[in-house]
Amino acid sequence: MRKKHRIIAIIIVALVSLSMIGSTFVLFFTNSSSGASASGSGNNANSQVQGLQSQIDSLNQGLKSNPQDTNLRLSLANAYYDMGMLQLDSSQEQAAASLKQAVAAYQEVAKTNKDNVNVLVDLATAAFYSGDNTLAETTFKQALTLKPDFFNALLNYGYFLMNAKGDYIGAIAEFNKALNTNPSPTDADRVKSLISMAQARLSGGQDSKQPISSQGNK
Template identity: 45%
Template sequence: MQKKTQKLTVYVIVGLLIISLVGTSFMFLGDMRPTVGKNYQDQINSLKQALEANPQDTQIRLSLADTYYDWGMQTLSQDMSEENLGATTSILQQAVAEYQEVLKTEKNVNILVDMATAAFYTSQNELADQTFQEALQEDPNFYNGLYNYGVFLYSQGNYGKAIEQWEKALTVENISKDNQDRLERNIKLAQEGIVQQFQQSGNGDSPDSNSEAK
């Protein structure tokens, strides 16, 4: 029960940011591949059959991972209740497992960010952190990576580092006005978090270096 409560708290924190983690295959803001008249379970069953016939086909496995990811994120966006956590976590854990298999033979920043995002939502925080960092080593200016890593860091109370990611995301070329406004709102929330940490510390020292904006 404690783990479920912790996961629910993370989801609520992200919800309070009035943002959504963005992914190459899914965005809460509506950028999701069409289901072509099928439900997610039907798609997964078809992809599993195709993978059994062609177990070395990386693209089929990637499609399977993306479908698990889309399904889990859509389920989460529709229902953040504690009762829904078990099913959502199981779906996203399958996405992580399939992405890990894909990354053995094909590595790119899109796959890394989606796997890190799914890992975050299944409370695999160490894996999420490592994979976000690996993605940003591949492409330091990848907007989705900077944005999502900032959300992850914010959820861990590491507000200063979250601000660093979001401020860098603001410098990415050709970001939309909506994304710019969202980033600026997130930065303000993180700055407020730093102030709250300072006030809660009960002394005159500056906030912990892990939470201090650079």
Template identity: 30%
Template sequence: MNDDFYNRGLARAKQKDYAGAIAEFTRAIEINPHFADAFCQRGLAYYDSGEILLAVSDYTEALQLNTESVEAYYCRALARVALKNFPGALADANQVIRLNRNHAAAYNLRGIIYRKMGRVHDAIANFKLAADLYLQQKDKDNCRLCLEKIKQLQPKQNLTVVQQRPTPTKPIMSPQEYFTQLLEKAEKGDTRQALEDLNWVLQVDPQDAQAYCCRGVVRYKQGNYREAIADFNQALQLNFQDAIVYRNRGRTRFQLGDHQGAITDFNQALQIKPEDALLYIARGNVYRAMGNYVSAVTDYTKALQINPDDPQAYYNRGLAYAHMEEMQRAIADYQQAASIFCEKEDWKNYEHVVESLKKIQSPSIESKQTQYNMLRQRLLRLVGGYWEIAQRLIDQAKRYYPGMSEEWYMEKVIDDLERDRG
């Protein structure tokens, strides 16, 4: 029976007949004094009719009956804001977030409370977290409202949903983590979905510099290098002066063959982040591609001073040493790289390094074959192309000088023929 009164109360509240709704909820409570939802709904009706204190009383009663009611905490927080009880409202908003870490409206409300308390920085942080959640939920309108609130508080700053660092106690995914998740999605091959999400972010906030940077990375992974550079340029125009922008634009320029442009970007990135080993490796790769092996070795060495356990730096330095024909150093670097890849159980890169190591550790096999073929051709020319004649001369030399190598006998026959012919 009390459910009938409760349902009629919901219907009357929907029709904005708050007095009628209160009467129906009261009948339901009289039948069942432990009906927590009826107290909460009657509180809403009181709130909508302007009876804020009665609303708070009903929400409190509902919470005594159900201490985990997200709705009751949220509604009481709203009522307490109306009563200017900001500490009480903040405590209730915190309880909502404790019970539901993805409650976007609670972060929005907490931002409002902080703003009223004069805590502007905390207000902005919460509006951005709310915007991020609305963004993930594809709630474009509420996301825009949060961004507008941020602009009101920081009219001169570049305002985005992603640049504000979360507070240390933030219990949900931060905006930075959201973009990291998108990049991880792209890394796993789902670049299409990551690109769609980033396009939507930029539709919501066309001034989001970090979103341009992230989209540039995704486009780089897709091989759309010119579009990637356009995104990195836009991020820089929006004053997103971060080493990651220059590093990725440098990588993209490298792919397009703009070696000098790539080095310029890496230099700029290193001014911002001089202890980034990855930047030295990236610049070293460009130097190596340009044939400037000395500068490449210098950069790889610097990277290893920062991170002595980077196998890629060892391998790349080994490649540079091999081009400089400093084979012992190349072998040492390859071996170190292989050892680290082995420890990391990165078997794909381990096998790749081992193959490179084999090529420079046993060049004698290939060179001997090449030398043999060259001697054979010289000898054939001297005997008019008849190998039978050459073989008889070789066999004769073997009888006079037993125990020598095949190449030695061919060289002996060649020397004798050339000497006899003046």
């Protein structure tokens, strides 16, 4: 995978946002209290989106000449995924469109890489954030069948269960499985934060869930 920890990074940013402004489902980029800083952040995101669009255009051109090139198609899927995540904070419609393109590209890659759990988890997560919860759940389960102790899959599936399904008990179970994979101390702390969040909701505590501006990855 081009970005081994893409999904984890997205959830990390989501957690930061959650702790600061109470968003769960998901505000990926925290807004600064400074108007100038917020504007600068927006300009930076726009610049990144433009760069990704240029990358996407080049990859699509390459695939016209080499439609069977799996590496090119995986790079295309990753670029659409990254662009969709960047767009979540500004346009849910554009983000969903980009993430659906990512899903389609990951599905093509998965046809010849059925046992690649990284691809499957990215596919599942992109499906989740594009609004296709059925595909997301099916693909998360497929990845975990192949590799039951895959930290990324456990973390993201738990996050999916908590936010898309409202299944806090199931989410806590997946998060505990993730802890049992002996992650780094930093990752373990983040999982524990998610467990605390799920437990608070389960006990009827204040729900910090906020719909994505209408989703976030990884």
